[in-house]
Amino acid sequence: MIYDFSTLKLIKKIDQVSTIPLFVTKMVVAKENLAYILGKNIVTQSLVNESATKVISRQAKLVSIALSSDSKKLAVGDEFGKIYVLYNFMASKDPHNKLVIQSLPQWHSQSVNCLKFTQSD
Numbered sequence: 001m002i003y004d005f006s007t008l009k010l011i012k013k014i015d016q017v018s019t020i021p022l023f024v025t026k027m028v029v030a031k032e033n034l035a036y037i038l039g040k041n042i043v044t045q046s047l048v049n050e051s052a053t054k055v056i057s058r059q060a061k062l063v064s065i066a067l068s069s070d071s072k073k074l075a076v077g078d079e080f081g082k083i084y085v086l087y088n089f090m091a092s093k094d095p096h097n098k099l100v101i102q103s104l105p106q107w108h109s110q111s112v113n114c115l116k117f118t119q120s121d
Contacts, residue, residue, distance in 0.1 A: 028067040028074075033090060035074055037062045042076055044089050054090060056099065066115035077112025 027036040035044045042056040042065070064077040074086040087100040 026063070026065045028065050030067040030069055031071045033067065033071045035065060035067055035089070037065050037076070042074070042086070042089070044074070046090060054099075056086065056089065056101075058084065064112050064115045066117055068117040069119075073117065075115045075117065077108075077115050079111045081108030081110055081112055083108075083112055083115070 027034065029035075029047070032046060032048045033044065034047055035042060037043075040058050040061055042058070042062065043053065044056070045053045058076070058078060060078040060080050060082065062076050062078050066075045068074070072087065074089045075083060076086070077083050083104040085102045085104065087102070088097045089099060
């Protein structure tokens with residue numbers, strides 16, 4: 001089960017226990033999308049269609065994740081201070097819906113431990 005800890009409300013009950021591994025380090029939920037970090041991988045999953053899952057790999061260990069309120073952008077930060085913004089990150093059969101990963105030009109000198117989208121993003 002996935003709960004919103006700020007409101008203590010149940011967001012989604014997932015029928016298969018094995019759908020989300022126990023060693024997830026960070027997880028975000030917005031609208032009908034779920035995204036979580038597994039080491040160097042970003043896993044995105046639709047809460048409506050649980051079979052619509054996508055795994056995106058990076059070169060460094062990922063330590064933070066944020067999902068925009070409209071669920072159109074996903075940001076992740078790695079252990080070396082790099083931030084990536086992903087567009088079209090949900091699994092799709094549409095050939096025009098290609099994954100786009102934008103690496104932000106500025107780097108941080110240390111791990112990016114926290115990310116948050118603002119209202120204007």
